[in-house]
Amino acid sequence: MQFSLGDIISGEGDGGGKSESSGIFAAKVDKKPAPQYDYASIPARKEVNNSNSTEKEDILPSKKKKRKLKENNAGKKFKESKINKSKRRTDPSATEKEPASESETPASSKKNKKSKPLDIEKEKRTIFIGNLPLNTKEKTLKKLFAEYGTIEAIRFRSAARPDLKTSKKAAVIKQQFHEERKNINAYIRFASIESAKNSCAMNSSEVEGNNMRVDLALNSHKHDQNKAIFLGNLDFKTHEDDVRQAFQNCGTIESIRLVRDSDTGIGKGFGYVNFASKDSVETALTLEGSIE
Secondary structure, three states, X not given: OOOOHHHXXXXXXXXXXXXXXXXXXXXXXXXXXXXXXXXXXXXXXXXXXXXXXXXXXXXXXXXXXXXXXXXXXXXXXXXXXXXXXXXXXXXXXXXXXXXXXXXXXXXXXXXXXXXXXXXXXXXXXXXXXXXXXXXXXXXXXXXXXXXHOXXXXXXXEOOOOOOOOOOHHHHHHHXXXXXXXXXXXXXXXXXXXHHHHHHHHHOOOEEOOEEOEEEEHHHOOOOOHHHEEEEOOOOOOOOHHHHHHHHHHHOOEEEEEEEEEOOOOOEEEEEEEEEOOHHHHHHHHOOOOOOO
16 A cells, blocks of 8 residues: 555545554644743842952962063063163263262272262362372361361361271371372362362462462363373372472473372372463473483
């Protein structure tokens, strides 16, 4: 017996009877009732506060965030060090520093860091005195310069200590100096600028056989190069009076400066002579090689 698809669906076979297979499609399947829920008993959902969560994340960062922060900081420091190095290479003046005081050069960069900034107002009222005898006292300087005005302070500098264990301050107090040095420098601060300027008239005055160099503290490094000569290859034991004696016939000498080591106080083997006129410079150059 053959059945068509329509017969199978309708349940009719050949001859109008019902097919046996019709029961397959005609059978009813009992459906389970849909479950019923009480939605009123279910609690409402809580809203998440994003601001609180971010604050907690900021307060207690994860290990990954900590690592990233460390890496970023390390990278910034490395870039800054590279920039600083490149600046030093391109700008050599950034590493150069002026000497702390007259006739001295800094022994180390640490001393320059510790040095206090200059008080310009006080420096204008201060004079530099060079080539003083070692035994010079404050009383002696007060007597010499009292006529120019009220003296506020006196301090000695450039002392050549007898050994590296003795400080410069102790050397001045105990009057113990290096055997190869026979002079010392000092600074005097007046109450007025006018007094300081007038006291410069004492320049080249003789004190116990030494010719003093007196100048304003701010001008001690400023000189006319056209009226000055450079001295090189000098003996470390050379003194200002030795140089003055060698060039005294060349003309009026305004000042003599021998550069000394700031730590030991001993000469470095070079210096300068400043004349009152240019003609003296030409005469002095003919004496090359005369100083021993």
